[in-house]
Amino acid sequence: MITTVVGSYPVITKKPETIVEKIKNFLGMFDEYKYAIEKAVIDQLSAGIDIVSDGQVRGDMVEIFVNNMYGFEGKRVIGKIEYTKPIILNDIKYTLKILSKHGNGKGVKGIITGPCTIASSVRVEGYYSDNKDEKLIYDIAVALKKEVMAIQDYVKMIQIDEPILSTKLYDLDVARKAINLITKDIKVPVALHVCGDVVDIFEDLNEFNVDILDHEFASNRKNLEVLEIIEKKVGFGCVNTKSKKVEDVNEIKALIEEGIEILKNNDNLKNKDVKEFMLIDPDCGMRLLPIDIAYNKLKNMVAASKLIG
Structure with a gap:
């Protein structure tokens, strides 16, 4: 069974140590986050993960994107949102460089924070009416579409994070149109990650133009119900990222x-090997966990997946 991660990993930065690093630091060219990416990737590989992430080490899931789009000033919206340059491409390329040395042919997942989640996390001060303005959501989606186009040749799959959708604070029809705008004509598989309780919104999520629906099942066992009706592949969150307990x-x-066993009763998957419809991953990102806990959760997750007959 294919194993992956939802995205973030504990951030371990490095101060300049060598003369060259100190000179780079003096010149403002030293990147303390490169070590964090390397640590995240090597830990994932050591744990046995098949499709790794760059660890999302440069900030929270919203900051990474709003800090690099025109129209934002921090988490304030001050003008029309527009795409200016690739945001996560360089970190993906660095991850691929690490994989070329250690990865044995494994791949990278490109991770994008979704338009509704970004919109919900910022303060609108100009150009748009409020956080739920459809123009704001669609303009963010247009910018994210360009980001996805920029990275798709370098990744095995793309994940769009939309945790806000489980709160029901955003119109799912607007969210679907925004996601479909991003995913149209993309060449690699796309996953939509929505954490929280998705039972009541799942019929709507089934209609999104994505290949994989990724949810948490360890910390939210009620979500197992959706496996009876899912029409796509499932990202099966099976370790609780809210807990410091390392699952056996x-x-x-x-x-x-x-x-x-639940997927076997799904009429949409009759006469199919349901294990091929599952990607094994943690419930959510692991950024807030102690690094040894995060690593051991991944290691045990991979070991468990290999025991499935």
């Missing part, structure tokens, strides 16, 4: 097997 391999294996 057999505990994780049992949850994955429970998910498989």
Whole structure:
């Protein structure tokens, strides 16, 4: 079974140590986050993850994007949102460089924060009416579409993070149109990650133009219900990223097997190998966990996936 991550990893930065690094730091050219990316990628590879992330180390999921788009000043909207340059491409390329040395052919996931989640996290001071202005959401989507086009040749898959959707604060029809704008004609598989309780909105999520729906099942077992009606592949979150407890391999294996048994009863997947419709991953990002806890959760998750017959 293919294993991956939802995105973020604990951030371990490095101060300049060598003479060359100190000179670069003096000249403002030293990048303390390169070590954090390397640590995140190597830990994921060591744990056995198949499709890794760059660790999303440069800030929270919103900051990474709003800090690099025109129309934002920090998390304030002051003008029309526009795309100016690739945002995560350089970190993806650096991740690929690390993989070329250590990765044994494994791939990278490009991770984009979705338009509704970005809109919900900023203060609108100009150009748009408020956080739910459809023009704001669609303009963010247009910018994100250009970002996806910029990275798609370098990644095995793309993930769009829209955690805000489970709160029901945003119109799902608007959200669907925005996501569909981003995913149209993309050459690699696209996952939509929505954490929280998705049972009540799942029929709508099934209509989004994505290949994979990614949800949390370890910390929100009620979500297992959606496996009875899912029409796409499922990103199966099977370790709880809100808890510092490292789940036992057999505990994780049992949850994955429970998910498989439910998928076998899904009429949309009759006569198909349901294990091919599952990607195994954590519930959500791991940025806030101690690094040893995050690593051991991934390691046990991979071990559990390999025990599935």
